[in-house]
Amino acid sequence: MSFNWESTVFTLIAFIILYILLNKYAFKPLFSVMEKRKELVMGQLRDAEDNRKQASELLNEQKAALQEARKDAYEIIEQAKSTGSKQADDLIATAKSESNRLKDEAIRDIESEKNKAVAALRSQVSGMSVMIASKIIEKQIDEKSQEQLVGQYLKEVGDKA
Amino acid sequence: MHEAPIINLGGFNIDLSIVTMLIVTSLIVFILARLAVRNLSVENPGKLQNFLEWAVEFVQGIISSTMDLKKGKAFVSLGMTIIMFIFVGNLLGLPFGIVTEYSEPGHKVFGQEIVSVNADAFAELHDKKPNEEHLEIGVAWWKSPTADASVSMGLALIIFVIVHFLGMTKNTKAYFKSYFEPFPIFFPIKLIETFSNFLTHGMRLYGNIFAGEVLISVLLGLGVASIPALMAWQAFSIFIGTIQAFVFTMLTMVYISHAIENHAEEHH
Numbered sequence: 001m002s003f004n005w006e007s008t009v010f011t012l013i014a015f016i017i018l019y020i021l022l023n024k025y026a027f028k029p030l031f032s033v034m035e036k037r038k039e040l041v042m043g044q045l046r047d048a049e050d051n052r053k054q055a056s057e058l059l060n061e062q063k064a065a066l067q068e069a070r071k072d073a074y075e076i077i078e079q080a081k082s083t084g085s086k087q088a089d090d091l092i093a094t095a096k097s098e099s100n101r102l103k104d105e106a107i108r109d110i111e112s113e114k115n116k117a118v119a120a121l122r123s124q125v126s127g128m129s130v131m132i133a134s135k136i137i138e139k140q141i142d143e144k145s146q147e148q149l150v151g152q153y154l155k156e157v158g159d160k161a
Numbered sequence: 162m163h164e165a166p167i168i169n170l171g172g173f174n175i176d177l178s179i180v181t182m183l184i185v186t187s188l189i190v191f192i193l194a195r196l197a198v199r200n201l202s203v204e205n206p207g208k209l210q211n212f213l214e215w216a217v218e219f220v221q222g223i224i225s226s227t228m229d230l231k232k233g234k235a236f237v238s239l240g241m242t243i244i245m246f247i248f249v250g251n252l253l254g255l256p257f258g259i260v261t262e263y264s265e266p267g268h269k270v271f272g273q274e275i276v277s278v279n280a281d282a283f284a285e286l287h288d289k290k291p292n293e294e295h296l297e298i299g300v301a302w303w304k305s306p307t308a309d310a311s312v313s314m315g316l317a318l319i320i321f322v323i324v325h326f327l328g329m330t331k332n333t334k335a336y337f338k339s340y341f342e343p344f345p346i347f348f349p350i351k352l353i354e355t356f357s358n359f360l361t362h363g364m365r366l367y368g369n370i371f372a373g374e375v376l377i378s379v380l381l382g383l384g385v386a387s388i389p390a391l392m393a394w395q396a397f398s399i400f401i402g403t404i405q406a407f408v409f410t411m412l413t414m415v416y417i418s419h420a421i422e423n424h425a426e427e428h429h
Binding site for chain 2: 002003004005006007008009010011012014015016017018019021022023025026027029030031033034036037040
């Protein structure tokens with residue numbers, strides 16, 4: 001082994017120059033790129049985390065909205081059911097009152113018709129009885145009795161006057 | 162063993178193979194890194210970018226295992242440079258080697274004589290092996306830079322300086338106090354420990370890689386028969402080279418964390 005101090009000096013010079021050149025032209029840009037990539041990855045991780053949070057929030061919101069919608073739908077159905085039954089009841093009540101009214105009207109009509117018929121019948125019966133009576137009287141009364149009758153009636157009229 | 166192609170330039174002994182290999186290693190590391198960051202993309206990284214990012218995360222893992230990553234962020238670049246430089250350096254000597262052999266002195270590179278094959282070197286070799294008539298000296302031009310103690314120790318020296326500078330400036334009180342704990346009498350031992358840490362940090366790397374290269378050149382001497390063993394050893398050397406790059410980076414971060422951590426705070 002021989003030690004050559006000039007070689008040591010050359011080594012120092014070569015190493016220092018190499019260090020400076022590498023640092024300036026290779027490592028600095030490389031480190032900055034690695035740093036950038038690190039930041040990029042960190043940023044993307046953060047974004048992913050944010051997105052995940054947002055997604056879960058949205059999911060919860062959607063779940064709540066779905067629940068709300070379900071509740072609304074149930075309420076609407078319930079309401080519809082109650083309105084339906086109420087309407088049916090109304091209809092039935094209206095129909096009942098209508099039918100009652102019609103019945104009453106019919107009864108009244110029947111009554112009045114009956115009365116009219118009775119009245120008509122009564123007047124006809126009286127006319128007819130008069131006619132019958134006059135026919136019978138025409139046949140039965142002779143001159144003498146007729147005179148007697150006239151005289152009676154005249155007497156009656158005279159009494160009253 | 163092969164000699165190093167050293168030339169004398171203005172009073173300095175310059176090891177040309179080390180200079181070459183340092184430049185080659187640095188270039189490969191830099192080009193690799195540049196290719197990886199050529200089309201940087203946040204969302205759709207290329208294969209090389211992915212690989213480099215994996216390496217960065219690996220180094221971050223090493224750092225976070227020794228200290229708080231907030232404090233350690235500043236050392237990611239350092240760790241990346243160390244691990245890439247040592248890894249590439251460790252593997253460069255494995256696939257092939259370039260060796261020139263000289264049987265007589267007086268060869269020149271860039272107008273300068275190669276010191277390792279001058280007349281003195283041949284005379285010395287002749288003294289060692291007086292019976293051989295045909296003397297040859299092999300000079301290795303291509304090898305792992307980390308297989309040279311001066312390079313490994315140079316890397317360890319950088320770390321040593323960084324560690325103790327950080328300790329003195331960022332954690333002054335606890336740093337100096339740590340030399341006298343648990344008792345002031347421990348000061349010499351702590352001092353030895355500090356320097357032995359520095360020595361072992363560099364020598365561990367050098368020893369592992371150098372041993373790998375020595376065995377490769379020994380196996381090469383066996384000729385064709387050595388190919389299966391060579392393959393196995395090269396595979397193992399890749400493993401060793403990776404492990405040593407990891408260990409060197411790990412120890413760097415351990416030393417830094419020791420220096421900047423306030424141990425007094427932990428005892429409260």
